[in-house]
Amino acid sequence: MKVGICGYGVYIPRFRIRVEEIAAIWGGDAEGIKRGLQVQEKAIAGLDEDTATIAVEASRSALAMAGIDPADIGAVYVGSESHPYAVKPTATILGDAIEASPVMTAADYEFACKAGTAAIQTCMGLVGSGMIRYGLAVGADTAQGAPGDTLEYTAASGGAAYIIGSTELIAEIEATYSVTTDTPDFWRREGEPYPRHGGRFTGSPAYFKHVLSATTGLLKKTNLSPGDFDYAVFHQPNGKFPRTAAKNLGFTKEQIECGLLVERIGNTYSGATMLGLARVLDEAKPGDRILVTAFGSGAGSDSFSITVTDKITEKRGETPTVEDYIREKKYVDYGTYVKLRRKIVVPS
Amino acid sequence: MNRVAVIGVGVTKFGELWDYSFSDLFVEAGSAAIIDAGIDGKDIGSIYVGNMSGGRFVNQEHIASLIADHAGLNPVPATRIEAACASGGLAVRQGVMAVASGMHDVVVVGGAEKMTDITTEKVTQILVTAADQEWEAFLGMTFPGLYGMIARRHMHEFGTTREQLAEVAVKNHANAKNNPTAQFRFDVSVEKVLNSTMVADPLTLLDCSPITDGAACIILATEEKAGEFCDSPIYITGAGQSTSTIALHDRLQMTVSDATINASKMAYKMAGKTPGDIDVAEVHDCFTIAELIGIEGLDFCDIGSGGRFTEEGCTAIGGEIPVNTSGGLKAKGHPVGATGVAQVVEIAYQLRGEAGKRQVDGAEVGLTHNVGGSGGTAAVHILER
Amino acid sequence: MGAPRFWRNTKSRYNLYGVRCGTCEKNYFPPRKICPSCRRASKLESVKLKASGEVVTYTIIHSAPEGFENQTPYIMAIVKLSEGPMLTTQIVDCEIEDASIGMPVEGVFRKINESGRDGPIYYGMKFRPPRSSN
Structure with missing residues (x-):
């Protein structure tokens, strides 16, 4: 059975903060940081936005594009490392808001930045096995970086939703391949507001080892080579890592440029790879083949080979695109940013 | 139906009364009214008391019993009446009905609110319980916000100006200067109103009535009993009450207080009076815009023309129809449950000719207008010498 | 609540x-x-x-009730839905100086309030100016 994407939707909050604004507070060298991270600004959620609101807005767009009855959705999974509740699922809020409830299964996923692609894989399995007709997989985050930490320049808010099914596909997911190991490169302990990370340890033993081995595994499994793909999307914690990974794997600058959003919106964690894919789907032509490799700290990578179908041209166009959301922005200063992200704790 | 007379009135100072407890307030106002009427505890058939939210302002329910007890009036029956900021006006109506029906010859009608024992944020939250909790307040709406929306719509529909709204505050502050029990006894200018802190655009702090402690009390009696106790009875000859939607968004025309229109028609008809017969009126001005839609609903001027009418001085003392000679809720203060009763106290002073420097010469017919919420309840009374 | x-x-x-x-x-x-x-x-x-309509009137809340203090100044409005009923709502993603009577708006899913830091989070519909496309 062919399994793939019936519709997708995205959401990026409108608030932006520039690298210069953060660097000025912490005495950072803005130009050096921008060059090093290849990030200019990041998107941040407002006081009334969180992973649930991002998931709902993105999913409503995905439903509108797919044109399906939400009651036919049999599974809802939300991947995030910033679920609004520690205990109580984001997926139930989403299920009710899009009226997929009550006959469905649902759960929240957490796997650092790749919880959303894990949700896609789960839905693929459920659809492929005939257990459900459609599954909804969301990757969304309102990521936090500790004040003054390098992560503060990139930890961003946004997300994307994918409806996975087997008919009326806008893109077929031909194959997926995952690599997972126990690698403590980045973590957040229960009850702690900000994550910690291993600095340079996040690079070669974590990001590169997993992204490269998952992608290589997928290529081998599918008998494809980088030249067979029109686009490639890699997880983008900064601008440098995905470019280096692409180069090492033999992908060109042209293949990855379209899906590289980190420079303009930062790292949206569980949303990052999925928003990158959405950006590609916003402009891909029928027949185009896309390689997607997500990475989640802790650590693991999910790699996908996706081919766009003829349906995409008729289903696209009515729902807001990634560029629509990137275009609508309002810059805030650092003071407003710490208020919006609730970095100031007001004693009650 | 018996004629109903006001034979005694009493009121506390209005303001932030740090030394006063809730019961200190009503005992003082009640004692003053009973002494003014010259009656004795054994003459009292029943007590009616307006109170919006003793439960949340001072954590005290069952206040009718509390009042009877602390006033030394046990075992007289006592009943609390609640209709948000119209609680006092409705208590007056209950008293009127009790005497008019012949159920009682003499009743006490009081109103009291103690609002300053808690923070301003809590007060804001309690006041908005007069709106629809689930579909207005829960969403972040405030009371000044509701009236701010009425004001903006009034400006949009009728060309009412920001300055015209401010004129209400200017007039009522000027009147309050001559009311010894008023909270704000100082003048404000249009500029000062416009430049004061923004609360709910377009309304500023000086467009809003303050948070006030206070109590008021009146003694009502049959004509026969009035003759026994009193030389200058004031008769309540018209009484009207009406409801409208609790939520402002459900009101077909939000710039018109249909509850005010309906309650006043009822009162005018019962008293056999027309708006032109009214010599002095206390109108519910919890916000400056409220006085404009109040005087329009009472038919003192055409719908939409309240701003111009006020700007031209028609509602000032010496004008066509003096409104809020006491200073109104705006400057006299607005202890919510007491307000409707305090309005009757002011009109009684005016009709007795005891209003001092704020006296309207030759006032013979007066009116009170008390509103609950954004207009979900209105009570109107007409009083005559 | x-x-x-x-x-x-x-x-x-x-x-x-x-x-x-x-x-x-x-x-x-x-x-x-x-x-x-x-x-x-x-x-x-x-x-x-349908979550679309236009602003009938609005105010800007500068003095907020508990739970909304951090959002001031914010826009509250009465919106008339295209299918008739009117409702009270916060207007978001709109600068306060851009609010106007007659402004078209559409629904957006947002957090409404929460019962303190450890209580339930309440979501619902707010309204915003329509997203400009392309």
């Missing part, structure tokens, strides 16, 4: 479910048990209303 009281209305808070009276053909939001025009002749059935 306690969790049960919020939960009871989730359907109308997450999506604009109101009622339509089959007798007078008027829509109401939020749902009512009795049509105020037709009363005993009411024939009410659930109807999902």
Whole structure:
């Protein structure tokens, strides 16, 4: 059975903060940081936005594009490392808001930045096995970086939703391949507001080892080579890592440029790879083949080979695109940013 | 139906009364009214008391019993009446009905609110319980916000100006200067109103009535009993009450207080009076815009023309129809449950000719207008010498 | 507001479910048990209303109730839905100086309030100016 994407939707909050604004507070060298991270600004959620609101807005767009009855959705999974509740699922809020409830299964996923692609894989399995007709997989985050930490320049808010099914596909997911190991490169302990990370340890033993081995595994499994793909999307914690990974794997600058959003919106964690894919789907032509490799700290990578179908041209166009959301922005200063992200704790 | 007379009135100072407890307030106002009427505890058939939210302002329910007890009036029956900021006006109506029906010859009608024992944020939250909790307040709406929306719509529909709204505050502050029990006894200018802190655009702090402690009390009696106790009875000859939607968004025309229109028609008809017969009126001005839609609903001027009418001085003392000679809720203060009763106290002073420097010469017919919420309840009374 | 009281209305808070009276053909939001025009002749059935309309009036809240202090100044408005009913809502993603009577708006899913740092989080519909496309 062919399994793939019936519709997708995205959401990026409108608030932006520039690298210069953060660097000025912490005495950072803005130009050096921008060059090093290849990030200019990041998107941040407002006081009334969180992973649930991002998931709902993105999913409503995905439903509108797919044109399906939400009651036919049999599974809802939300991947995030910033679920609004520690205990109580984001997926139930989403299920009710899009009226997929009550006959469905649902759960929240957490796997650092790749919880959303894990949700896609789960839905693929459920659809492929005939257990459900459609599954909804969301990757969304309102990521936090500790004040003054390098992560503060990139930890961003946004997300994307994918409806996975087997008919009326806008893109077929031909194959997926995952690599997972126990690698403590980045973590957040229960009850702690900000994550910690291993600095340079996040690079070669974590990001590169997993992204490269998952992608290589997928290529081998599918008998494809980088030249067979029109686009490639890699997880983008900064601008440098995905470019280096692409180069090492033999992908060109042209293949990855379209899906590289980190420079303009930062790292949206569980949303990052999925928003990158959405950006590609916003402009891909029928027949185009896309390689997607997500990475989640802790650590693991999910790699996908996706081919766009003829349906995409008729289903696209009515729902807001990634560029629509990137275009609508309002810059805030650092003071407003710490208020919006609730970095100031007001004693009650 | 018996004629109903006001034979005694009493009121506390209005303001932030740090030394006063809730019961200190009503005992003082009640004692003053009973002494003014010259009656004795054994003459009292029943007590009616307006109170919006003793439960949340001072954590005290069952206040009718509390009042009877602390006033030394046990075992007289006592009943609390609640209709948000119209609680006092409705208590007056209950008293009127009790005497008019012949159920009682003499009743006490009081109103009291103690609002300053808690923070301003809590007060804001309690006041908005007069709106629809689930579909207005829960969403972040405030009371000044509701009236701010009425004001903006009034400006949009009728060309009412920001300055015209401010004129209400200017007039009522000027009147309050001559009311010894008023909270704000100082003048404000249009500029000062416009430049004061923004609360709910377009309304500023000086467009809003303050948070006030206070109590008021009146003694009502049959004509026969009035003759026994009193030389200058004031008769309540018209009484009207009406409801409208609790939520402002459900009101077909939000710039018109249909509850005010309906309650006043009822009162005018019962008293056999027309708006032109009214010599002095206390109108519910919890916000400056409220006085404009109040005087329009009472038919003192055409719908939409309240701003111009006020700007031209028609509602000032010496004008066509003096409104809020006491200073109104705006400057006299607005202890919510007491307000409707305090309005009757002011009109009684005016009709007795005891209003001092704020006296309207030759006032013979007066009116009170008390509103609950954004207009979900209105009570109107007409009083005559 | 306690969790049960919020939960009871989730359907109308997450999506604009109101009622339509089959007798007078008027829509109401939020749902009512009795049509105020037709009363005993009411024939009410659930109807999902489109989350689009225009601003009838608005205010800018500078002095906020508990739970909204961090958002000031914010826009509150009465919106008339394209299918009739009016409702009170916060207007978001709009600069306060850009708010106007007659402004078209559409629904957006947002956090409404939360019961302190450890209580339930309440979501629902707010309104915003329509997204400019392309």
